[in-house]
Amino acid sequence: AQSVAQPEDQVNVAEGNPLTVKCTYSVSGNPYLFWYVQYPNRGLQFLLKYITGDNLVKGSYGFEAEFNKSQTSFHLKKPSALVSDSALYFCAVRVAGYNFNKFYFGSGTKLNVKP
């Protein structure tokens, strides 16, 4: 079965420090990987995606993620956290070649950035 795991329910980091939000996946086939962010009482907003090519993907608001095929991971990173980055982050995967209903989301990680 296809699945996505976000092992940390919450990540706490001080403003200005680097942040990492972890994501691992398990799929049979080539993965398309995504990160979304959700602010309170809002829908999910797209941050970045990996489809093919360079393993390091850069996205919105200074975020980046690295696709690691051997470790089946797609961790979200940012060199210097801002208080405004505090939100709920979701990793998602779709398997290449499958129908569009085959999106799988992680359970989400709450990022707290403290001043």
Next chain:
Amino acid sequence: DAGITQSPRYKITETGRQVTLMCHQTWSHSYMFWYRQDLGHGLRLIYYSAAADITDKGEVPDGYVVSRSKTENFPLTLESATRSQTSVYFCASISRGSTDTQYFGPGTRLTVL
């Protein structure tokens, strides 16, 4: 305004009642989705639609019905609401031929008493 909208944003209903959640998008995207968001589960797909009059079940379809007579609208109906359907519901869409980026609506918070 262009985009994807959901109505109502908040709804309280009673067990056994029928409830319809509306989703409207102005992009003419082919694919539309309904998810529910529950603590500890992330987002789970309820139904999706590839085009008008084409729908298919997702991971958790029981107790829900969808229709799509027009490309821009994708209503979700709870035929007889249960307390377990208390959740936040999100609608999303993707343009045909895109590289899979989903655009989400603001969500509907449904409480079933």
